[in-house]
Amino acid sequence: MRRRDTRDRAREQLACRQAVELVTDYLDGALSADERARFEAHLAGCPHCTEYLREMRITIAALGRVEPEGLSPAARDDLVALYRSWRSAG
Amino acid sequence: MVDDSDLVARLQAGDEQAFVTLVDLYHAPLLRLASTFVPSRAVAEEVVQDTWLGVVRGIHRFEGRSSLKTWLFRIVVNRARTAGVRERRETPTDRPDEPAVPPERFNAAGGWTSPPAPWSDDAEDRIVARQTAAKVSRHLNLLPDRQRQVVVMRDFEGLAAPEVCTLLGITEANQRVLLHRGRSRLRNMLERELGKG
Numbered sequence: 093m094r095r096r097d098t099r100d101r102a103r104e105q106l107a108c109r110q111a112v113e114l115v116t117d118y119l120d121g122a123l124s125a126d127e128r129a130r131f132e133a134h135l136a137g138c139p140h141c142t143e144y145l146r147e148m149r150i151t152i153a154a155l156g157r158v159e160p161e162g163l164s165p166a167a168r169d170d171l172v173a174l175y176r177s178w179r180s181a182g
Numbered sequence: 183m184v185d186d187s188d189l190v191a192r193l194q195a196g197d198e199q200a201f202v203t204l205v206d207l208y209h210a211p212l213l214r215l216a217s218t219f220v221p222s223r224a225v226a227e228e229v230v231q232d233t234w235l236g237v238v239r240g241i242h243r244f245e246g247r248s249s250l251k252t253w254l255f256r257i258v259v260n261r262a263r264t265a266g267v268r269e270r271r272e273t274p275t276d277r278p279d280e281p282a283v284p285p286e287r288f289n290a291a292g293g294w295t296s297p298p299a300p301w302s303d304d305a306e307d308r309i310v311a312r313q314t315a316a317k318v319s320r321h322l323n324l325l326p327d328r329q330r331q332v333v334v335m336r337d338f339e340g341l342a343a344p345e346v347c348t349l350l351g352i353t354e355a356n357q358r359v360l361l362h363r364g365r366s367r368l369r370n371m372l373e374r375e376l377g378k379g
Contacts, residue, residue: 112366116361122354158315
């Protein structure tokens with residue numbers, strides 16, 4: 093009995109290699125309740141995957157702060173000129 | 183924050199200053215998004231200019247059922263996709279089995295052998311700083327098309343998952359797979375950058 097119990101638990105446990113594949117699903121709330129519980133149980137016992145999740149969160153937050161290249165004043169003037177021509181063309 | 187309905191009313195009335203406000207807010211993000219579909223900056227600029235023409239012509243039809251930003255993104259994506267079919271970019275293909283982390287960093291049982299080194303508390307600011315941000319943008323161009331489009335929409339522009347699915351005509355599951363691979367690649371690249379000290 094005891095041996096079977098251990099094997100079941102082993103199957104339920106996530107390997108780190110699998111855990112890192114679940115990060116986006118986890119952050120998007122797309123895991124089932126079971127998967128989510130297993131993922132969080134893995135994190136609770138694994139500092140490396142906890143750090144990995146933290147780095148993914150930092151990456152995502154940083155990407156949201158990367159500004160696109162700005163509009164040059166000349167390009168802006170060109171667009172305003174185009175706007176006037178479009179307006180007058182009806 | 184500019185109020186959508188006020189801006190829309192002014193655009194519909196032909197207020198040039200409202201158009202300038204819109205251009206200041208969205209030209210750069212639209213250009214970045216268009217660039218993920220077409221081979222060159224020049225084509226992306228044409229696409230965005232064409233988008234502005236579409237906006238000027240179509241603003242009277244805008245009913246506010248989506249946000250102005252979503253509406254603009256829909257126009258630019260439609261135009262960029264058409265232009266992208268005409269002028270294909272050379273891009274790496276998307277591998278469906280691509281792992282988030284190189285497999286050699288795990289042992290046979292799937293545990294870390296080369297775990298991620300902890301990032302410093304100022305890591306986010308270091309990534310956003312100009313030099314690293316430029317490297318992020320360059321690295322972004324190495325991603326397969328769909329990955330890059332999804333990462334730009336979700337993580338750079340902050341669009342919600344359902345909006346991205348509608349814009350690209352893909353399922354939520356597919357969208358998450360693409361996002362996951364794209365993000366993971368960028369994290370791996372940032373890990374190498376931040377590790378340089």
